Amino acid sequence: MLTQHKQLAQLQTRCQTPEEDMQSFRNFPAPSSSSGGVLWRMAHIVEENKLTLTHLAELEMIHAMENPNQGMWYTFQLLEPENDAQSVELTQFKQQFKCHLSELLRQMSVKIKKHTDEAVWIRIALGSSFSKPNHLKPTYVVHYLQTPYVFVRNLTSKLKPLLSQALTLATRHQGVKEANLSGRNLTSIRDLLMRQYQQVFPTKYRSPPEEEDQPVLNQHIEKEQGGVAAHRRHMAHQAFGDGMLPQLQSAVYMLDTKFRDPNNRTMTEREETFKCVVKFSSIDLLESLRSCASSGIASAPVTPLLSSIPLKGRNYFVVTDNTPGPSSQGHQTQN
């Protein structure tokens, strides 16, 4: 917060007046998205203060960095690091990235900042050969140096191949691929990927019983069901984690497996696979799944399809049968 105020104060003292910059910005049609609309109104308000476009872009970037849990973030993973990938540090990355990207694109505005939690934030506003950069719909890229993960928001199809190339070169890797994880909360998907949440590791011996925060309602039920319920809770926590979980909104499974049902011979003997798409959605998906497993709606042990979400850090899966043998647990997920 303090740095933000300092930066704002600096902006106000450092007033410049290139009016044509502001004019070209105002020539863009008013955007429908809320963040672009805010920028639009700010342009009106601060014009008296003669703040320039760069100042506004800077302010917007500060705002985005302080409020990362907006919009839809998609994850990419860098592949095949070169020998010196681990030693890439900030100034080298900045220089290389800007250099590679500006080789490929003429009209664009790139800002790179380092956040307090060691993340590198990149704001890219694209123009075309005929127009200046469109600051109303910037693309944001977040990368943690020395990790292979890149998070992107608002990526356009035009920018995608160029961004991939610039990123791989600047971070000294050989390629980048989609990591099949998306969500609204940047902090959550980052925590999920980097395993920064409370996990329960499988133990051979049952851990000491947790404190009962709910009063025992019925002695008889507790006597019969108590052990089973505790076991279920333990399995659920083992699969999904303890305490607060990263917030995901949805998980999508593309199922392409054979239909196997002992009661239905026609479908079991069918050659083709049974294709369907299953989407789980919730305001806090992992919490919902954990509660399903604890309450028994999902049978324990939790199926690998569901526990892969936190385990592999992804929420988009393509499921096929790899082995022809009949086995209810024998599903392989494709990477």
Added chain:
Amino acid sequence: MDPLSESGMRTPHNGAVVQRRSKTRSYRQSYRSCLGTASRLGLTPALTARRLNASRRAAKPQNVADKVNPEHLALLVKAEWQLSYVTPLYQFRHTQLRSYSRQLAAFIVAEKQQGLAVEVSELHNSYRVSLSVVQGLTESEDDAETVLIQIHSKPMFARQDEPQRSVWSGWLTCVHGSPEYLRSLPKDFTCLPLFGSRGPEYLSRVVKSWFQKTFDCCFGSLEINHTSLQWFAALWTDCHSQSHIQHLRMLWTIPAAPPLQITYTVDHQDAWDLWNSVRKGPTAAVAEDAASIDLEEVTGFLQALKSHFYRHFRLDLSAGTLQQVSTAVGSAKSSGRIKMSNSRHVIATLTLLTECALLKMPI
């Protein structure tokens, strides 16, 4: 199923029924409330003479366009309707629709101005109501003809030559209603148990209260219960041989904390093959005249879909509620919203909905 018995918590058995068995009207009320959204009865118990049919004819490809005015049909299929049930109307005459239109228009304006008396002839520039008969939707003699209600209006400060737009539409219908019930009604009553509306809520309320005052009837919200949604899934999948359904999509809500929503979309060809494998007797693809579909086949179909889901996720969908079923032919939501996207299957859909409405009526 073996895997299901291993789950620590047993889901409520589909056939379980808990009801008070008294013969007074209050019993009827509780029976009716059992069929609301909270119900997961697979089979309605035979506690009254009326229940959802355990078997029905499969949807024939109807050339409805031949029998029904295409404009009316276009109106029916393009929108999503909110459903209600209506008790029989007293002294409703299909011949007096013009006069009803004027009365309703006057009532709307009066309601708007909160009770000030207005003459009927002065209303044309603010609201225009038209009630019309839609002939051809029903074939049986016992059914009353469908009535379509449309309210047109133009904004207060519009130009003179601007045409009036339709701001609200609704319809009252009875398609293949139970003949014993319809014949048992006294002479002056017209039974149009299904009411669909689309448009602003305040106009729906005004139209309903006018009907209630004029014809001494009662409106109530019609939720589409679990069994009916299953029927829709089966009937619409059955339509695949005539009209491409594109997919069968089901929306389930699981009572976790926070609630979990599961959207289960099945490819059209696979849904069709599964449906045919569940059918007993000659399949619809083979027999020319529509074979009848039993409730067992419907529940078997849904059970097969759930078991495929369980095999992968070990999560029993019966623990949740089915909220919505949709295909390219139509979509039905448990809150009582229906969309019929294909005119050839309108009659089959309305038949099922008429049955639901008749069952839900308190009389």
